[in-house]
Amino acid sequence: MTTTHEMIARQQPLETEFGYRSTAADVISGRDLAGRRAIVTGGYSGLGIETVRALATAGVSVTVPARRVEVAEAALEELPGVEVAAMDLGDLDSVAAFTAGVREAASSIDLVIDVAGIMATPFQLTPQGWESQFGTNHLGHFALVGGIADLLSEGARVVSYSSVGHYRSPVLFDDINFESATYDPWVAYGQAKTANALFAVGLDARAASRGIHAYSVHPGGIMTDLQRHMPTEELLQRGWVDAEGNPNPLFKTAAEGAATGLWAATAPELLDRGGVYCEDSSIKGVVADDHSDPATGGVKRWAIDADAADRLWDLSVAATGLDPFRDARSATLTVPA
Numbered sequence: 001m002t003t004t005h006e007m008i009a010r011q012q013p014l015e016t017e018f019g020y021r022s023t024a025a026d027v028i029s030g031r032d033l034a035g036r037r038a039i040v041t042g043g044y045s046g047l048g049i050e051t052v053r054a055l056a057t058a059g060v061s062v063t064v065p066a067r068r069v070e071v072a073e074a075a076l077e078e079l080p081g082v083e084v085a086a087m088d089l090g091d092l093d094s095v096a097a098f099t100a101g102v103r104e105a106a107s108s109i110d111l112v113i114d115v116a117g118i119m120a121t122p123f124q125l126t127p128q129g130w131e132s133q134f135g136t137n138h139l140g141h142f143a144l145v146g147g148i149a150d151l152l153s154e155g156a157r158v159v160s161y162s163s164v165g166h167y168r169s170p171v172l173f174d175d176i177n178f179e180s181a182t183y184d185p186w187v188a189y190g191q192a193k194t195a196n197a198l199f200a201v202g203l204d205a206r207a208a209s210r211g212i213h214a215y216s217v218h219p220g221g222i223m224t225d226l227q228r229h230m231p232t233e234e235l236l237q238r239g240w241v242d243a244e245g246n247p248n249p250l251f252k253t254a255a256e257g258a259a260t261g262l263w264a265a266t267a268p269e270l271l272d273r274g275g276v277y278c279e280d281s282s283i284k285g286v287v288a289d290d291h292s293d294p295a296t297g298g299v300k301r302w303a304i305d306a307d308a309a310d311r312l313w314d315l316s317v318a319a320t321g322l323d324p325f326r327d328a329r330s331a332t333l334t335v336p337a
């Protein structure tokens with residue numbers, strides 16, 4: 001299995017031909033994607049719809065799981081080769097029903113881009129009893145990928161949307177549901193986004209031997225529906241909007257925000273860097289645990305720590321009843337006599 005030492009080596013900065021203002025169309029220009037099959041969660045708004053637009057334009061067949069099916073169908077009706085199916089990521093039973101449908105309809109999947117997410121929500125538990133940001137952003141995606149893992153083709157990639165919000169918190173293994181600590185919506189978001197990054201580490205460690213790789217991304221700052229739970233005063237105080245409601249010009253557009261995820265899904269230079277955290281269609285390196293400036297980029301060690309990724313994997317297996325790539329793990333655990 002991959003060690004933290006290896007992850008830190010893979011996370012060394014990598015400059016590419018792309019950057020902060022590259023768009024979804026820029027990063028997949030020239031990539032041969034026609035005929036591939038993809039699942040894109042959250043693919044009906046914000047960064048997700050720009051991801052789907054770029055993939056559909058490149059000839060990829062895309063399934064978009066949606067908790068609001070009619071809204072998704074209306075948003076996507078003009079894009080070719082895109083279908084919508086019902087799924088609520090916050091409910092593991094709903095995710096299981098979706099993956100059962102995929103298994104009936106498709107024999108292989110080449111790309112899973114886990115864009116969907118909720119941020120800074122009021123405290124709520126999922127039907128299975130998990131704090132909702134952890135349950136939706138992480139466990140829902142673990143169950144999705146776990147439910148179709150054996151359909152992933154050789155060369156397939158899984159991209160997990162993390163965030164610089166991971167700076168707020170490691171996974172709080174002793175109190176994931178805030179039963180002891182007072183609930184803080186931003187700490188809960190940070191925990192969930194760290195989990196999104198660790199999922200890529202854990203998945204790549206188990207799937208790479210089958211030619212399947214996983215990566216996490218910070219897409220940049222983009223004004224979308226994600227901020228729906230933030231009061232206007234907080235948006236103003238953080239400088240995300242001005243008094244007239246205009247977004248800070250330093251924010252990316254949605255098409256720019258979708259670039260890094262698509263770059264991670266397709267870039268050949270990432271083949272030997274499985275599990276890394278990407279931003280601005282590049283890799284920015286590791287920052288100290290107490291680093292707090294989101295503008296510099298970089299990932300905290302707790303989000304690429306292989307031991308934390310294993311611990312999260314075991315917890316997720318127990319929570320979902322799914323144990324994807326179990327054979328790969330048992331092979332690595334075999335101790336020679």
Ligand SMILES: NC(=O)c1ccc[n+]([C@@H]2O[C@H](COP(=O)([O-])OP(=O)(O)OC[C@H]3O[C@@H](n4cnc5c(N)ncnc54)[C@H](OP(=O)(O)O)[C@@H]3O)[C@@H](O)[C@H]2O)c1
Nearest residue numbers: 042045046047088089090116117161163221222224225226
């Ligand atoms: N925007 C930023 O500045 C920023 C920065 C860093 C990271 N990110 C990450 O980027 C990702 C996309 O964010 P965005 O800005 O595009 O936000 P967005 O416009 O709010 O899109 C989020 C999508 O996720 C879907 N979703 C939420 N809960 C779901 C559930 N329980 N089941 C199924 N779908 C669900 C939403 O569907 P509904 O509309 O039906 O709720 C929506 O389609 C998120 O993972 C976020 O953490 C964004």
